[in-house]
Amino acid sequence: MSTTASTTEATAGTATPSNAEVVEHDTSHVFHSWSAQAKLAPVAIRTGRGVMVEDYDGNEYLDLSSMLVNVNIGHQHPRVVEAIQRQAAELTTVAPAHANATRARAAELILDHAPEGFNKVFFTNGGADANENAIRMARLHTGRDKVLTTYRSYHGNTGAAIVATGDWRRVPNEYATGHVHFFGPYTYRSEFWAENEQQEGERALRHLERVIQSEGPESIAAILLETIPGTAGIMVPPPGYLAGVRELADRYGIILILDEVMAGFGRAGEWFAFDAFNVRPDLITFAKGVNSGYVPLGGVIISDEIAAAFDERVFPGGLTYSGHPLACASAAASIEAMEDEGIIENARRVGEEVIGPGLRSLAERFDVIGEVRGRGVFWAVEFVADAETREPVSAEFMGALKKAVLERGALPFTSENRLHFVPPCVITDDEARRGISIVADALAAVTA
Template sequence: MSQVEALPGREVEIAELTRHRVLVSWAAQAGLKHTVIDHAEGSYLYTPDGRRILDFSSGLICVNVGHNHPKVVEAIRRQAGRVTYVTPNFATDVRAQLADALSRVSPRGALVKTLFTSGGAEANENAIKIARLYTGRHKVLASYRSYHGATLGAMTLSGDQRRLAVEPGISGVVHFFTPYPYRSPFGVPPEQETEAALKHLEDVLLYEGPENVAAIFLEPVIGSGGLIVPPDGYLRGVREVCTRHGILMVLDEVMTGFGRTGRWFAAEHWDVVPDMITFAKGVTSGYVPLGGVMMSQPIARYFDEHVFWGGLTYSGHPLACAAGLANLEVYEEQGLVERAARMEVAMREKLGRLAERHPVVGDVRGKGMFWGIELVADRKTREPWVPWNTKGPGRMKELLGQLAARDVYVYGRWNLLYVAPPLTASEAELDEGVSGIDSALAAVA
């Protein structure tokens, strides 16, 4: 091991071992610096030497109930003492009970069966497969700027430019534009965005042939591609288009599900019932990897008589399902979904003050406790602070460094900061995070 600067305890040793032995996601490895985390609780991460870092993005927008919640930790411990693994062909109480609970909280209770996976990418891979098997059609449509995971099919599905490095991917995926009121891809004012977006979708279907399309995949609120909230009427319009053409509507609620936007699922804001929902992250608050595909009754019935050609070793892993079941109980017992809805006003006001203070803040948008801050070089022209798809970290690296120096972690890429604290975060913790962003913006602007 190479010589390194001495630091307290074992932090340097762990960081160096990580650098030499671990391939880290989405990064060229040379020059990476790793902050070592020893433990976490509530809204905070702690380093071995006692430094406290506010987790203002819930990790990767997943730790909804906060870190180290005793009920979820105890459920994992208790399950580990009973059974840690059985083949998915056996039944376990925690898997059955979690699937039942998911059906109950699904939009209108209309999604009746769940295929469990290990995460969101696998969920979207299997949703593609289910859609093709059920409809007998091959093509799937997905939005530009969307992100659906890092496996090959999920990457192809993603409209995010991260897919470009691994193309060609799977066949049959077609991308289209979805609403973005702040910088319309259709060149129309915000009040015309829904109509223009639906017209564009119909045009794409005309050229692709709707009879060839198995499913349309959408994030109800676009996540890492810009945290874009659709205008009213859009998702309901897509639902109508899908129904009219016999196309399945699949909503990727990996980021938005489980209270993040102030509803169990973001689709409920617009009273939309999709044919499938893919989920992960908030189902266990990231404590144990778990994802899945929830499906409507017609799809579930189809597989009563037709083989589902798929399977996963860890489908419905007992430890993960125990964590998920306890996690859902925490949401209900602490009223976290309702709390996220109530906190929307406070989030809008607190983040809105940043726009008043910093000309670099072009737009602040979100729902519940899921918010984006879009940074611009010029408010009048809306020129992005960092151009979309810029190679390398650019100016965002400096801003995130300033936040880290203030012991605030915020997920950011290109010209977007993603503010998504745990649903348990206090007003004081929200103020602490916003103050850190305020100070960091002042330092870089």
């Protein structure tokens, strides 16, 4: 990894603390999410620019994680930072009941990239409460209760959202009711004995229809899907699958909610990931990439039909910080910069021309790679101990790989037996090649 000289904090006039000092203060007083607190070993991050971040000792890292797969526009984008500063000078906060030009502008820009027939945005603080409120809207609109989601999914860490989630984090948090899970398509580890993507899509749709029929269509309010499941493994759906889910939802009078929290705003090389799959949902949830998390923000994009249901009927939901002006200023600036600078197009192109081919070349070189899959700047490399049985590698292997990538100057995102290659959408070809080279060197070290 590259290093630079330690700097001083100009504003405070004191020396920059060391990594060790920051980590000590952090772990002594900050309770970390999804962690056993006694086993914490966080990387200390002081600042960043573009796809690079820097720690307190002056070490620089290529951010292949986009933090939590959300810094789509890159770190410290000057237009977004300036927009937050300008808004802070004018008005730092406003109650959601009032009208505000910054909030209205953010909503208009978001809707510019939504399908026809969407003209309202309900703003939330993040992705979890976006999904929470989309579920509420679907239940109120249909008068039904059940929500169908896949086992391989993550929808957030609030009451209904965490129970809608399919992975292990649901199990100790199952207090919400009315949730039913099913298996979505995952050709590499098919639950349906499929031999190819076409079979996987067809059989997964048949499975979903049988779940709908068995649960009773008249009891089901919504099907909630990540357009491309993210944390669960970046599993791009087979051709025709999402259109098939749309058809089933229409046939049985069920609301289709597409969770675009991670996949949206450039991550999959499109404004919304569903743009590539010929499907139109009824509700769209978003967060993360809409403003790269510069200020917490999420929301629900509401179809005209569902929005009209609340013209005379009170919607029983709200948040103190709904449409916060600093968050909305950052979203508006982010979308305008993405439009002006071709950032979505860059994500699509670099995925097709550099990242995809580069990762597939690693698969040819390393037997431990079982599959490479993804779109845009949204890729997963799945590791197996045995190519024939597809047995996942051990936690020890993944720990060693994560450590090796970090030692070579990059921040990795790992989950179970996978490395997710998910840099900011602004990554250049050379930076992407450097990231792939770092992963290759790390793999060579841990497999030697």
